[in-house]
Amino acid sequence: MFPLCFLLAIGAPIPGDSSRGAAVFESQKCIACHSVGGKGARAAPDLGKATGRAFTPALMASLMWNHAPRMWPAMEAAGIAKPELTEQQAADLYAYFYAFRYFEKPGDAGRGRQVFLGKMCGECHSPSGSGAGPEGALPITEWRSISDPIALAGAMWNHAPRMREAFTRRGIKWSELSAQEISDLTVYVKNAPGAKAGEEKFSPAEAETGELLFRVKGCGQCHRGSLDISRRYFGRTPADFAASMWNHSGKMVQLPPELSPAEMRRIVGYLWSTQYFEPFGSPRKGAKVYAAKKCGNCHGDKSWYAPSLVKRSQPLNSISVVTALWRHGPVMQKQMAERKISWPVFKENELSDLIAYVNSLR
Numbered sequence: 001m002f003p004l005c006f007l008l009a010i011g012a013p014i015p016g017d018s019s020r021g022a023a024v025f026e027s028q029k030c031i032a033c034h035s036v037g038g039k040g041a042r043a044a045p046d047l048g049k050a051t052g053r054a055f056t057p058a059l060m061a062s063l064m065w066n067h068a069p070r071m072w073p074a075m076e077a078a079g080i081a082k083p084e085l086t087e088q089q090a091a092d093l094y095a096y097f098y099a100f101r102y103f104e105k106p107g108d109a110g111r112g113r114q115v116f117l118g119k120m121c122g123e124c125h126s127p128s129g130s131g132a133g134p135e136g137a138l139p140i141t142e143w144r145s146i147s148d149p150i151a152l153a154g155a156m157w158n159h160a161p162r163m164r165e166a167f168t169r170r171g172i173k174w175s176e177l178s179a180q181e182i183s184d185l186t187v188y189v190k191n192a193p194g195a196k197a198g199e200e201k202f203s204p205a206e207a208e209t210g211e212l213l214f215r216v217k218g219c220g221q222c223h224r225g226s227l228d229i230s231r232r233y234f235g236r237t238p239a240d241f242a243a244s245m246w247n248h249s250g251k252m253v254q255l256p257p258e259l260s261p262a263e264m265r266r267i268v269g270y271l272w273s274t275q276y277f278e279p280f281g282s283p284r285k286g287a288k289v290y291a292a293k294k295c296g297n298c299h300g301d302k303s304w305y306a307p308s309l310v311k312r313s314q315p316l317n318s319i320s321v322v323t324a325l326w327r328h329g330p331v332m333q334k335q336m337a338e339r340k341i342s343w344p345v346f347k348e349n350e351l352s353d354l355i356a357y358v359n360s361l362r
Helices: 018-027 057-077 087-099 109-118 149-170 179-190 207-216 238-249 261-277 283-292 318-338 350-360
Strands: 005-007 013-015
Touching (some): 057 318, 057 350, 087 318, 149 238, 149 261, 179 238, 207 261, 283 350
Antiparallel strands (some): 005 013
């Protein structure tokens, strides 16, 4: 499901880590009903299944919100305590679901092989065997970064200058890759005989240090104004990022700066945070959602029923919505029932719009 770098209530950036998210998934008993990638119970949907590339964290938060009133009675009947997620735990869960390509279209090994051959990868990279091939290229069985989309993007970025030179020497035209082709190629490589791909992982670093590094590496000198990539990156997936890095490196006039694995994680953390800290919903539409869902009945400026959504000290985002849902949702549902107010159901982009509206009131 979710973003990988988020803000705590005090506004400091925190990273989501898929390894910690896996532990949260078990410790909070999510695994008692749900599975991820086939691991876990089957009483509720597998949360690791791909759902399409347009699926955003706000939409996932909407699904959790809409489903919660049915989940809580089911958990009570099964004797499972309701989890009270911290924002750190919610961020980690987002990263865990991302590690299973929750936001990616499913890759296909057959299509991946066609990409490998069609893009001339096999001219230098052997699909089997060991040892370096032409131009010192490693066989695909040695591509250890293939299970980590950030490491994969970093490896492609750092190797691009050498590959450009090799392409020129061998008369091979630079081939761009789509996000779907990256996903297909990833599945093909991971399933190759003798492949040494590690466990699926997605763990970007702190957004704050990534923003500084983005400037230090010179990225900000070009990527500003109409070329600002913070808004272009909204709703993108790890494969989108890897494909963009690859395609961009082939067009750069100057050689791209080399990035260490830690630096790549910092930059990804920064880019990822921009789409979750600043939801791109419509405040105008959000005002209509606020009225239609009767949010102001309890969350109005002078309400004593619930915290005010007007003039919040900190911006609202998908993470804080999920955290509030699990911490206060059952009480909220009870109070709404007493006042004969129906539980609000969010469709399409309504939650994004509502978040944008609430933030516009700060």
